[in-house]
Amino acid sequence: MAYHIVVLPGDGIGPDVTRAAVQVLEHALKGQSVEIVMSEHLIGGKALDTYGVPLPDVTLEALHKADAVLLGAVGGPKWDVGPGHLRPEAGLLALRKTLGVYANMRPVKAFSELLDASPLRREIAQRVDLLIVRELTGGAYFGKRERGSDAHGMQFAYDTMFYSENEIRRVLITAFDAARLRRKKLTSVDKANVLDSSRLWREIVQDVSSHYPDVEVEHQLVDSCAMNLVTHPQSFDVLVTENLFGDILSDEAAVLTGSIGMLPSASLGQGIGLYEPIHGSAPDIAGKGIANPLGAILSVALLLRYSLHVDDAATRVEQAVAKAIAHGARTKDLARGQDDVVTTDQMTERVLAH
Amino acid sequence: MAYHIVVLPGDGIGPDVTRAAVQVLEHALKGQSVEIVMSEHLIGGKALDTYGVPLPDVTLEALHKADAVLLGAVGGPKWDVGPGHLRPEAGLLALRKTLGVYANMRPVKAFSELLDASPLRREIAQRVDLLIVRELTGGAYFGKRERGSDAHGMQFAYDTMFYSENEIRRVLITAFDAARLRRKKLTSVDKANVLDSSRLWREIVQDVSSHYPDVEVEHQLVDSCAMNLVTHPQSFDVLVTENLFGDILSDEAAVLTGSIGMLPSASLGQGIGLYEPIHGSAPDIAGKGIANPLGAILSVALLLRYSLHVDDAATRVEQAVAKAIAHGARTKDLARGQDDVVTTDQMTERVLAH
Numbered sequence: 001m002a003y004h005i006v007v008l009p010g011d012g013i014g015p016d017v018t019r020a021a022v023q024v025l026e027h028a029l030k031g032q033s034v035e036i037v038m039s040e041h042l043i044g045g046k047a048l049d050t051y052g053v054p055l056p057d058v059t060l061e062a063l064h065k066a067d068a069v070l071l072g073a074v075g076g077p078k079w080d081v082g083p084g085h086l087r088p089e090a091g092l093l094a095l096r097k098t099l100g101v102y103a104n105m106r107p108v109k110a111f112s113e114l115l116d117a118s119p120l121r122r123e124i125a126q127r128v129d130l131l132i133v134r135e136l137t138g139g140a141y142f143g144k145r146e147r148g149s150d151a152h153g154m155q156f157a158y159d160t161m162f163y164s165e166n167e168i169r170r171v172l173i174t175a176f177d178a179a180r181l182r183r184k185k186l187t188s189v190d191k192a193n194v195l196d197s198s199r200l201w202r203e204i205v206q207d208v209s210s211h212y213p214d215v216e217v218e219h220q221l222v223d224s225c226a227m228n229l230v231t232h233p234q235s236f237d238v239l240v241t242e243n244l245f246g247d248i249l250s251d252e253a254a255v256l257t258g259s260i261g262m263l264p265s266a267s268l269g270q271g272i273g274l275y276e277p278i279h280g281s282a283p284d285i286a287g288k289g290i291a292n293p294l295g296a297i298l299s300v301a302l303l304l305r306y307s308l309h310v311d312d313a314a315t316r317v318e319q320a321v322a323k324a325i326a327h328g329a330r331t332k333d334l335a336r337g338q339d340d341v342v343t344t345d346q347m348t349e350r351v352l353a354h
Numbered sequence: 355m356a357y358h359i360v361v362l363p364g365d366g367i368g369p370d371v372t373r374a375a376v377q378v379l380e381h382a383l384k385g386q387s388v389e390i391v392m393s394e395h396l397i398g399g400k401a402l403d404t405y406g407v408p409l410p411d412v413t414l415e416a417l418h419k420a421d422a423v424l425l426g427a428v429g430g431p432k433w434d435v436g437p438g439h440l441r442p443e444a445g446l447l448a449l450r451k452t453l454g455v456y457a458n459m460r461p462v463k464a465f466s467e468l469l470d471a472s473p474l475r476r477e478i479a480q481r482v483d484l485l486i487v488r489e490l491t492g493g494a495y496f497g498k499r500e501r502g503s504d505a506h507g508m509q510f511a512y513d514t515m516f517y518s519e520n521e522i523r524r525v526l527i528t529a530f531d532a533a534r535l536r537r538k539k540l541t542s543v544d545k546a547n548v549l550d551s552s553r554l555w556r557e558i559v560q561d562v563s564s565h566y567p568d569v570e571v572e573h574q575l576v577d578s579c580a581m582n583l584v585t586h587p588q589s590f591d592v593l594v595t596e597n598l599f600g601d602i603l604s605d606e607a608a609v610l611t612g613s614i615g616m617l618p619s620a621s622l623g624q625g626i627g628l629y630e631p632i633h634g635s636a637p638d639i640a641g642k643g644i645a646n647p648l649g650a651i652l653s654v655a656l657l658l659r660y661s662l663h664v665d666d667a668a669t670r671v672e673q674a675v676a677k678a679i680a681h682g683a684r685t686k687d688l689a690r691g692q693d694d695v696v697t698t699d700q701m702t703e704r705v706l707a708h
């Protein structure tokens with residue numbers, strides 16, 4: 001039986017990096033007993049242009065028989081004008097909700113060859129090795145929101161950070177399980193000194209932690225955490241937090257190593273996995289053949305591991321990327337000083353060669 | 355007529371640094387025509403211990419005739435157990451709301467002598483010179499919140515990020531005015547690709563900006579901004595954002611220069627100003643005489659400038675602090691390698707001497 005992979009290149013550099021990722025995926029499965037069937041569909045701005053909605057029915061239908069989804073990126077200035085539900089990002093949010101991928105896993109690890117691109121001092125940057133687990137289908141992203149005017153014509157708007165006990169519990173279980181496979185330390189981040197949703201979050205952490213006596217648990221307030229990520233990133237192993245805090249902190253963490261273009265993510269939940277690089281759609285360099293495909297390629301490694309269960313193939317992809325970097329391949333975003341710059345295709349060939 | 359200053363030392367190192375700040379305030383006004391009357395009151399954990407509430411009536415009454423408030427810090431593990439409204443932080447939030455201080459101003463500037471304590475590469479850290487204007491009396495901090503259980507006994511909790519047009523407009527005016535007095539660049543930070551409150555925020559920015567054609571305006575999403583603060587902090591002049599984003603981003607920005615213990619803040623609004631260092635209550639070093647008083651002392655400079663309108667006295671305090679640092683005075687948090695460490699009192703004396 002073949003696995004169905006839905007490929008959603010999306011907007012901007014999405015198609016550039018997804019093309020590279022698909023090549024690596026096919027190559028990695030050569031000689032494996034695992035078979036895949038791929039189909040490509042529209043999402044985001046391109047879907048808006050064609051169907052008038054960011055997540056069209058044809059795409060939704062394809063998702064029904066999918067085992068995994070490989071996504072590029074969505075969004076761009078062209079579509080930044082519409083109302084909230086008619087923006088590319090709404091397609092991505094609906095996709096996450098439809099797939100039920102409540103746990104977004106973002107590993108951040110330094111590549112020693114790339115540390116010169118880090119804004120941090122080398123001795124701090126080189127020790128970064130953390131995993132952010134971001135809750136992805138709750139909180140202010142999906143709570144009730146409204147815009148309106150009061151009796152005096154004064155406009156107002158609100159968004160609701162809503163969490164239920166089970167939404168919190170399930171993502172914590174994913175995070176605790178992940179911590180067990182790593183250095184057994186979990187930092188839960190909230191704003192429990194102000195927010196009710198954070199106080200509930202913290203109580204559920206206490207509760208779930210009783211089932212993981214081997215995992216050391218620490219609570220940090222989101223403002224302190226934003227400091228500690230810069231001053232002591234090496235003190236984090238697994239960091240788990242709610243959706244909006246996770247959005248902010250994972251982007252902050254992503255730049256610490258100087259190689260955001262290399263970072264993959266896996267969103268897991270009720271079966272189907274969603275895999276995407278964490279970088280955005282970078283419309284300014286779209287279609288120029290210069291985007292860094294390694295974030296998408298490393299997302300393929302996660303897809304191989306978590307959805308296709310071929311851990312050895314996943315590891316080989318990761319090693320091929322590490323070797324390409326070690327042998328000096330640098331896309332524009334990674335290049336410093338005298339470095340030779342390679343294109344998206346050339347970088348992909350180097351990875352395939354290894 | 356004398357200005358009334360209410361001094362609220364608060365918890366942890368709050369009393370240590372406030373004592374220093376009051377000495378400097380008195381010294382700075384010697385020979386000035388400005389007279390002050392000070393009275394000290396309880397807030398936070400200490401108020402909970404004495405009165406059972408974090409912002410007692412006696413303190414509130416004192417605020418009625420206050421022209422300015424000098425605050426130390428609130429909070430500590432001892433009081434982290436109560437329900438939300440019986441925590442030290444609730445006293446601080448009620449104080450902000452009572453005073454109507456909707457604009458929290460947090461200048462962050464590198465001291466070249468202290469750059470070794472920055473986690474950033476020196477060439478990045480030394481160029482940091484920004485002002486964060488954080489909305490302080492709206493958003494998720496003050497919106498409706500609730501905890502409860504549904505029909506199946508499943509717990510839930512929510513907080514509401516609510517903003518009205520005028521709450522947004524008034525803080526933007528403060529921020530635009532501040533940008534005019536600086537490098538005339540304003541970065542407004544929101545999450546307009548997801549949140550309704552952010553979309554309203556962005557519209558009001560557009561609107562207000564038409565009255566400030568001389569100020570360059572830029573919009574950043576909060577996740578990108580969390581990255582840019584680390585990678586390109588020098589690209590920011592004035593950064594304005596809503597309450598919760600401001601809480602996170604201002605703490606992130608505060609550590610970039612390596613001297614969070616030195617950073618002051620002024621909260622302005624409808625008349626009375628609230629001045630406090632941005633560091634927390636640091637219960638672990640409370641009462642030991644080793645806390646860095648410079649954040650509180652520089653907050654006094656802001657109080658002199660904004661509430662007492664004695665700009666020359668304010669500048670003299672700032673210069674005295676700069677000289678103390680230049681002559682090598684270092685409290686424990688600032689000391690590196692071979693540095694001589696001074697106590698809170700010694701640091702204060704050095705500042706007074708200059």
Ligand SMILES: CC(C)[C@H](C(=O)O)[C@@H](O)C(=O)O
Binds near residue numbers: 092548577
């Ligand atoms: C595009 C946007 C809606 C999205 C988010 O905020 O979740 C992105 O920033 C991300 O982190 O994947």
Ligand SMILES: CC(C)[C@H](C(=O)O)[C@@H](O)C(=O)O
Binds near residue numbers: 193194223443446601
């Ligand atoms: C103590 C806490 C309530 C407060 C806040 O979140 O506003 C603090 O972090 C601050 O930034 O002044």
